[in-house]
Amino acid sequence: MKLSDPRILAALPQLGVECIGGASLAERTSLGIGGITDLLLIRRHDALPDLIVLLRDAGVAYKFLGGGTNLLVRDGELPWVVLQLAHQEPQVRLEGNSAHVYAAADLGRTVTFCAKNDLGGMEGLIGVPGTVGGALRMNAGAYGTQIGSYVRGVELYRAAEARIETLREKEISFEYRHTSFAPDDIMLAVKLELPSKPYREILQGIRICNEKRRSSQPLNQKSAGCIFKNPPGGSAGRIIDELGLKGFCVGDARVSDRHANFFVNAGRATCADMLRLIVQVRERVHAAYGAELENEVILWTE
Numbered sequence: 001m002k003l004s005d006p007r008i009l010a011a012l013p014q015l016g017v018e019c020i021g022g023a024s025l026a027e028r029t030s031l032g033i034g035g036i037t038d039l040l041l042i043r044r045h046d047a048l049p050d051l052i053v054l055l056r057d058a059g060v061a062y063k064f065l066g067g068g069t070n071l072l073v074r075d076g077e078l079p080w081v082v083l084q085l086a087h088q089e090p091q092v093r094l095e096g097n098s099a100h101v102y103a104a105a106d107l108g109r110t111v112t113f114c115a116k117n118d119l120g121g122m123e124g125l126i127g128v129p130g131t132v133g134g135a136l137r138m139n140a141g142a143y144g145t146q147i148g149s150y151v152r153g154v155e156l157y158r159a160a161e162a163r164i165e166t167l168r169e170k171e172i173s174f175e176y177r178h179t180s181f182a183p184d185d186i187m188l189a190v191k192l193e194l195p196s197k198p199y200r201e202i203l204q205g206i207r208i209c210n211e212k213r214r215s216s217q218p219l220n221q222k223s224a225g226c227i228f229k230n231p232p233g234g235s236a237g238r239i240i241d242e243l244g245l246k247g248f249c250v251g252d253a254r255v256s257d258r259h260a261n262f263f264v265n266a267g268r269a270t271c272a273d274m275l276r277l278i279v280q281v282r283e284r285v286h287a288a289y290g291a292e293l294e295n296e297v298i299l300w301t302e
């Protein structure tokens with residue numbers, strides 16, 4: 001979508017928002033799939049309420065982008081603009097065992113920074129790409145760790161109230177790849193509380209997790225991580241593998257040979273290819289096991 005409303009265009013510089021015209025979502029997502037739209041880069045968090053009121057009043061639809069590592073986006077001219085938080089420095093500020101982190105911070109770098117300051121616990125999250133905000137939205141987790149376990153408070157834009165608020169730990173619930181945030185809430189910053197641990201020990205844990213990832217995931221191919229959530233007590237990857245679907249493809253969208261719950265863009269896969277692959281694998285799993293796999297990847301396909 002090309003922003004053309006003169007009121008919005010005139011207000012953006014005052015709000016500290018940069019408009020990147022004709023931004024390619026294929027270049028901003030780890031799957032390498034997605035069309036073109038205007039991207040609004042937000043430099044000041046306090047400008048968000050006014051920006052969203054402006055967009056809503058003008059009837060401009062929007063979506064919020066983190067690091068683009070858990071998204072399947074439709075092709076062509078997109079019918080909404082994309083909002084993204086610009087990096088803020090310092091991305092992490094430490095105070096005893098607390099880490100105050102901006103949502104636009106890279107999750108892996110946050111884990112490393114905290115580790116170097118003898119704050120551990122998040123070793124399992126080291127290889128999860130994307131931003132801290134994206135990790136909060138989905139309660140990202142790996143190898144027995146989930147970000148929600150360390151959250152003590154979240155500063156966010158609450159769409160329902162159209163204002164910025166801070167929620168405390170007890171006001172948020174974190175479950176397996178699910179949180180109680182409203183779909184249009186926008187996380188701005190988080191306070192994490194992390195256990196003290198010697199750097200050497202944390203590094204050991206990080207190395208083990210990195211090695212597990214390297215040996216089981218197609219890290220040199222374009223993917224969005226796991227496509228489906230694991231069913232209760234089971235593994236979506238194992239089920240798909242048991243059906244012999246590794247290597248199964250629709251166009252250039254392909255079930256990874258390394259990890260059957262990773263679907264990769266092996267060349268020029270379109271969003272339609274990837275969607276068809278998701279539907280076909282889900283149908284095969286349902287036919288064989290009666291299980292309905294739920295998407296972990298977020299679809300921006302409407």
Ligand SMILES: Cc1cc2nc3c(=O)[nH]c(=O)nc-3n(C[C@H](O)[C@H](O)[C@H](O)COP(=O)(O)OP(=O)(O)OC[C@H]3O[C@@H](n4cnc5c(N)ncnc54)[C@H](O)[C@@H]3O)c2cc1C
Pocket residue numbers: 030063064065066067068069070071103104127128129130131132133134135136137138139140141142185186187188217219223224225226298
């Ligand atoms: C190779 C690979 C390995 C992966 N391994 C794991 C893993 O082990 N565990 C795991 O949990 N995930 C994994 N993922 C998936 C992905 O990295 C995580 O879900 C990640 O937390 C998404 O963050 P993001 O910033 O990229 O979010 P995006 O993909 O940009 O967005 C995902 C959703 O979060 C929303 N969102 C993003 N930022 C914010 C914000 N600040 N406020 C509100 N909403 C926001 C978006 O609107 C969208 O709905 C993997 C992905 C890849 C490519």
